[in-house]
Amino acid sequence: MTTEVSETADQKPKASSSSDQAEVLVSVKNLTKHFPIRKGVFRREVGAVKAVEGVSFDIHKGETLGLVGESGSGKSTTGRVLLQLDHATAGSATFEGQELTTMSERELRKLRPRMQMIFQDPHSSLNPRMTVSSIVGEPLKEHADLDAAGRQKRVEELLTLVGLQPAHANRYPHEFSGGQRQRIGVARAIAMNPDFVVCDEPIAALDVSIQAQVVNLLEKLQEELDLTYLFISHDLSMVRHIADRVAVMYLGHFVELAAVDELYDNPLHPYTQALNSAVPVPDPVIEATRKRIILEGDIPSPANPPSGCPFNTRCPQVEDRCREVNPEWREVTEGHWVACHVVEPKTQ
Amino acid sequence: MRGAYLSGKDAVLEVSDLSTEFHTPDGVVHAVNGVSFALRSGEFLAVVGESGSGKSVTMMSMLKLIPMPPGKIVAGKVMFDHQDLLELETSQLRKVRGGEIGFIFQDPMTSLNPVLTIGRQITESLELHTDLSGDAVNDRAEELLTMVGLPDARARLKSYPHELSGGMRQRVMIAIALACSPKVIVADEPTTALDVTIQAQIIEIMKELRERLDTAVIWITHDLGVVAGLADRVIVMYGGKIVEEARVGDLYANPQHPYTRGLLGSIPRLDQKGQELSAIEGSPASIRAIPTSCSFAPRCDYAHDRCHTEVPVLREVGAEHMAACWWDIDGERPRL
Ligand SMILES: Nc1ncnc2c1ncn2[C@@H]1O[C@H](COP(=O)(O)OP(=O)(O)O)[C@@H](O)[C@H]1O
Ligand SMILES: Nc1ncnc2c1ncn2[C@@H]1O[C@H](COP(=O)(O)OP(=O)(O)O)[C@@H](O)[C@H]1O
Ligand SMILES: [Mg+2]
Ligand SMILES: [Mg+2]
Numbered sequence: 152m153t154t155e156v157s158e159t160a161d162q163k164p165k166a167s168s169s170s171d172q173a174e175v176l177v178s179v180k181n182l183t184k185h186f187p188i189r190k191g192v193f194r195r196e197v198g199a200v201k202a203v204e205g206v207s208f209d210i211h212k213g214e215t216l217g218l219v220g221e222s223g224s225g226k227s228t229t230g231r232v233l234l235q236l237d238h239a240t241a242g243s244a245t246f247e248g249q250e251l252t253t254m255s256e257r258e259l260r261k262l263r264p265r266m267q268m269i270f271q272d273p274h275s276s277l278n279p280r281m282t283v284s285s286i287v288g289e290p291l292k293e294h295a296d297l298d299a300a301g302r303q304k305r306v307e308e309l310l311t312l313v314g315l316q317p318a319h320a321n322r323y324p325h326e327f328s329g330g331q332r333q334r335i336g337v338a339r340a341i342a343m344n345p346d347f348v349v350c351d352e353p354i355a356a357l358d359v360s361i362q363a364q365v366v367n368l369l370e371k372l373q374e375e376l377d378l379t380y381l382f383i384s385h386d387l388s389m390v391r392h393i394a395d396r397v398a399v400m401y402l403g404h405f406v407e408l409a410a411v412d413e414l415y416d417n418p419l420h421p422y423t424q425a426l427n428s429a430v431p432v433p434d435p436v437i438e439a440t441r442k443r444i445i446l447e448g449d450i451p452s453p454a455n456p457p458s459g460c461p462f463n464t465r466c467p468q469v470e471d472r473c474r475e476v477n478p479e480w481r482e483v484t485e486g487h488w489v490a491c492h493v494v495e496p497k498t499q
Numbered sequence: 500m501r502g503a504y505l506s507g508k509d510a511v512l513e514v515s516d517l518s519t520e521f522h523t524p525d526g527v528v529h530a531v532n533g534v535s536f537a538l539r540s541g542e543f544l545a546v547v548g549e550s551g552s553g554k555s556v557t558m559m560s561m562l563k564l565i566p567m568p569p570g571k572i573v574a575g576k577v578m579f580d581h582q583d584l585l586e587l588e589t590s591q592l593r594k595v596r597g598g599e600i601g602f603i604f605q606d607p608m609t610s611l612n613p614v615l616t617i618g619r620q621i622t623e624s625l626e627l628h629t630d631l632s633g634d635a636v637n638d639r640a641e642e643l644l645t646m647v648g649l650p651d652a653r654a655r656l657k658s659y660p661h662e663l664s665g666g667m668r669q670r671v672m673i674a675i676a677l678a679c680s681p682k683v684i685v686a687d688e689p690t691t692a693l694d695v696t697i698q699a700q701i702i703e704i705m706k707e708l709r710e711r712l713d714t715a716v717i718w719i720t721h722d723l724g725v726v727a728g729l730a731d732r733v734i735v736m737y738g739g740k741i742v743e744e745a746r747v748g749d750l751y752a753n754p755q756h757p758y759t760r761g762l763l764g765s766i767p768r769l770d771q772k773g774q775e776l777s778a779i780e781g782s783p784a785s786i787r788a789i790p791t792s793c794s795f796a797p798r799c800d801y802a803h804d805r806c807h808t809e810v811p812v813l814r815e816v817g818a819e820h821m822a823a824c825w826w827d828i829d830g831e832r833p834r835l
Contacts, residue, residue, distance in 0.1 A: 221694035328782040358549040359721060363765035363778035370775070385695065388724075392767030392776070429699035431724030433766050435747045438728030445703050446696045448650075449664040 173211035176347060176379050177233065181205045182242035184225075184232050188454060200454045202228040204403035204461075205242065207480060208488075210347070215373065215380040217394030217411065219387055219426070221450060224400040226383045230349040233381065234266050235259055246347070264294045264343035269336050271352035276336055277324040283310070284320035287338045294343055309338040312375075313368060330361035334368065341372060349381045354389065366393055387430045391415055396486075399423050402461035403453055405480065409487040419483065419494045422462045460492065468493045510537035510578075511682050511715050512561075512600075517575030519553075519560045522568060529786040530556040532739040533574070535813075538683065538715050545726040545747070546719045547762070548736035549783055554719045557736070558685050562596050563589075579683075598628035601676030605688040607668035611660040617644075617671050618656030621678055628679040643674040648704050666697035673704065677712070687719045702729060723766060727751060732819075735759050738786050738794030741813055745820040755822040755829075758795050793825065801826040803833060 183206075185199035203225045210216045218226050231237040233244055239252045246266065254262070270276040277286055288306045291297055297305060307317035313334040324332055333353060340348055350369065354362040366389060372378060384390050390397055391411060398408040399422065407420040418424045425444040432438055446465045451457055457464050463473040472492050480490045519531040531553045538544055546554050559565045561577045561584060577584040584595065596602070604610050612620060621640040625631050631639055637656070644652035647670040660668055669689060676684050686705075690698040702725065709716070720726060726733055726747065733750045735743040735758065743756040754760045764777035781798040793799070796806040805825045813823040827834045 221696065330782050358783075359723070359762055360549060360765045360779040361782055363767075363776035364780070366767075367775050367778055387695070388767050391769070392772060425696060429695045431702070431722070431728050433723040433727050433751065433763065435727045435751050441728070443699055443703065445699055449666060449697065450694070 173214070175209045176212040176247065177210040177381075178243075178245045178248075179209070179233070180207050180243045182207070182229070182232060182244055183240045184228050184237060185240045198454055201403050201456055202453055203232065204456075206400075206403075206405045208398060208405060208408055210379060210381060211395075212346075212379055213373075213377060214395040215382050215393055217390035217397040218381060218383045218400060219385060219390050219397060220400030221385060221426075223450060223453060225403040225453070226400055227351050229400070230268065230351050230381055230383055234268055234349055236268070264290065265345050266347045267340040267343070267345040267349070269333075269340045269348060269350045269353045271355050274324075274329070274332065274356070277332060279324055282321050282323060283315075283327075283335055286324070286335060287320075287342055290339065290342045305342070306338075309342055312341070312372070313338045314364075328361075329357050330364055333357060333361075333365050337365075337368060337372070341376060341378075344376065345378065347379045347381075349383065351383045352385070353382075354386070355384070362389065369393070387415075387427065399426065402450060402456055404461050404477075404490060405488070406462065406491065407487075407489045413487055417487075419487070419489045420462075420491050421466050421468050421493065425467070460490075509539050511540040512538040513576075513578040514557075514561060515576045515578075517557060517560055517577065518573045519556050519565065520571050520573055522571065526787055529789055530570075530739050531560060532786065532790055534736075534739070534741055536734055536741060536744065538717060540682065541713050541715050542731045543709060543716045543718065543729055545730035545733045546717060546736060547721060547723060547726055547733060549721060551783060551785060552736040553739035554736055555687055556739075558687060558717060558719065561685075562600060562602075563592060564596070564602075594628065597624055597675075598679045599682050601679070601681040601684045603669070603672045603676050603684065603686040603689045605691050607665070607672045608660065610672065611668065613660055615659075616656065617658050617660065617663070620671075621656075621675055624675055624678045639678070640674075643678055644671070646677070646708070647671070647674045648700070649674070664697075665693055666700060669693065669697075669701055670704065673701075673708075677708070677714070680712070681714055683715045683717065685717045685719075688721070689718070690725065691720070691722070698725070705729065723751075723762060735762070738783065738790065740790070740794065740823065741821075742795065742824070743822045744813070745817070749817065749820050753817070753820075753829075755816045755820065756795075756824050757799050757801050757826065757828065760828070761798075793823075801828065805833065 182203060184203040185201050187196045188198040188200060189195060190197045206229060218229065220226050228237060232239050235251050244251045246262065284306050287309055288302045291302045291305055306320055310317045310320060315331060315334050324335065354365050357365060370393065373380060382390065382393055394411050396408065397411050397414045399406050399420065401422050407414065407423045415427060418427055425446050428444045432441065444467065448465050451464055459475045460473040460478050463469050466473065470492060478490045478492045480488060482488050483494060515535045517531055517534045521528040521530055534557050548554055556565060560572050572585060575585060584592065618640055621643060622636045625636050625639055640656055641652045644655055649655050649667060649670050690701050693701065718729060730747045733745060733747050734741050735756065737758050743759045750759065754763055761779035765779060767776060779798055786794060790810050792808055793806040793811050796802040811823040811825050813821050816822045825834050
């Protein structure tokens with residue numbers, strides 16, 4: 152056990168001990184994204200889907216920040232706004248200290264190669280009429296000073312790196328299995344040597360045995376290419392495996408963020424506790440005696456969120472103030488953030 | 500040969516040598532290749548395996564629910580209530596479906612009728628399969644919705660499917676499946692489309708219902724976590740065949756087929772943090788010809804000559820434990 156821990160500590164800066172020293176790559180303050188709801192012939196705005204509601208966090212250079220939460224909680228939107236694929240409604244996001252939300256299209260284009268995204272569905276995110284070689288080579292055309300031969304060489308290099316045969320460069324996406332298609336998506340994302348990659352549910356559409364292959368690949372690439380990941384997933388066990396720190400989202404809000412072991416061993420927010428306990432453990436002996444926190448009801452609609460704490464309608468520990476005041480996002484112990492009235496400030 | 504432990508009176512449903520093909524423009528897909536298993540009365544049987552391994556087609560074939568054509572059940576027997584379901588007339592089969600054997604599917608939207616109220620869909624089934632009539636039907640419908648934990652059951656009877664959340668719709672599906680006190684419920688990935696806290700609600704309801712009702716359940720899933728807490732026994736499928744079958748504790752503690760080991764190894768474990776996951780290399784291929792070798796051999800670390808020339812038979816490797824593999828994984832030598 153101890154040797155294992157020190158080994159990983161050598162490879163990656165461990166987030167728990169590094170919140171002061173670690174270099175911040177991405178910094179987010181009160182980031183908000185509302186999607187207008189329009190009705191009628193005049194497309195009048197009648198409301199808004201509050202997809203992301205004032206989230207604040209940092210991503211450290213070289214780490215994997217896991218982002219978990221149920222569907223509709225705003226994970227993808229957070230990732231897309233970070234990469235400026237969607238415009239923020241309010242708040243700030245910086246990359247190496249440069250503000251992204253107000254950046255001109257020209258400046259953004261220069262920065263794009265350094266921030267990439269891997270999508271959930273390798274099926275719909277790859278153009279079926281393009282060969283693998285042109286899919287992976289496309290970003291090189293736009294951004295790198297390579298001639299056709301140079302691009303070809305780089306594509307072959309990339310395919311090898313992600314575990315595909317360079318000889319298959321002229322095939323089309325449908326000729327590959329789901330896992331291989333995801334490798335193509337990964338190759339395209341790393342083509343321009345990015346620093347930061349948002350992995351949005353990269354394994355959700357894959358079979359169990361293939362998920363492990365892709366996660367192993369992402370971990371290998373992170374080490375070899377010094378990548379920083381935002382790893383979005385609803386699979387809490389896989390996030391526990393891959394992440395250094397983990398943030399939990401609910402109805403557009405961050406409700407908790409901590410170093411991975413701290414978050415799973417000592418979850419403070421009632422939602423994190425429930426989410427954690429809802430995940431079935433692949434061990435009949437443990438399952439036979441495990442007690443679950445079963446939440447009542449469904450997640451409210453982000454078009455019509457409850458007042459006060461977003462979780463108050465399902466929270467087993469709800470108090471009066473939770474229905475009135477949205478709890479502050481605060482650091483209760485070093486590196487452990489939570490937004491909950493009920494959590495006592497810890498003295499340490 | 501199948502173990503003797505399951506034959507006879509104990510089994511409520513017995514499938515033998517079931518084979519189903521699909522004749523597509525691209526050729527024949529051998530979706531199910533000689534599947535045999537028995538379901539004991541009241542037991543919870545999980546069927547696991549990757550997508551395309553033949554789980555759904557096996558269960559749909561039992562009640563001739565596959566589209567024919569392109570589908571074709573080419574062999575097999577499905578004994579239920581002293582009769583072979585595959586020999587029944589369509590009208591008789593319709594009575595079994597939704598009556599003595601209930602189905603729950605992954606996506607309730609496709610099996611619920613969008614223009615009928617929830618109440619109407621339950622009472623329709625009750626009228627078709629039971630002797631209840633008049634107020635008794637409505638009372639029973641309300642009772643069923645309460646049983647699956649739908650708040651405000653009476654009011655909910657008047658709701659349409661689209662007015663309910665995914666989790667509530669799945670509860671309604673369970674209520675409909677339970678409506679006629681079936682002997683068997685087949686649930687095909689019923690929680691796969693749901694969020695984890697909603698999945699936990701559904702699992703909890705299934706556990707409660709198991710205690711209260713004497714219904715045997717076949718639960719299809721690809722999630723070995725869900726299986727661990729629910730099942731009595733587990734069947735593992737690969738390439739349209741059963742490759743392993745065991746009591747749930749034995750399967751996790753002592754998996755005998757390399758594929759089962761691989762699946763369990765692919766799941767991240769706490770004590771392996773910071774290590775590579777032990778992934779199974781390659782990916783499953785669809786079965787284009789009647790297998791003449793082990794379908795898993797191309798991905799298997801233990802494959803040897805025989806695996807490429809002879810289909811392994813499913814046989815007893817321990818107490819109530821069967822595996823189809825030419826390699827003795829504990830003895831570290833080929834099986835004879
Ligand atoms: N382009 C869009 N227009 C309108 N609503 C959107 C759009 N994208 C996302 N949403 C809504 O925002 C909320 C958050 O969505 P998303 O970020 O995709 O959540 P997650 O990735 O956690 O499942 C959802 O209610 C979703 O329907
Ligand atoms: N209607 C169909 N037409 C053609 N092939 C089919 C059809 N339904 C299923 N199959 C094929 O049968 C095989 C088994 O499928 P299925 O039983 O659905 O797998 P599982 O449920 O284990 O994911 C797959 O190769 C699938 O493509
Ligand atoms: Mg998403
Ligand atoms: Mg299926």
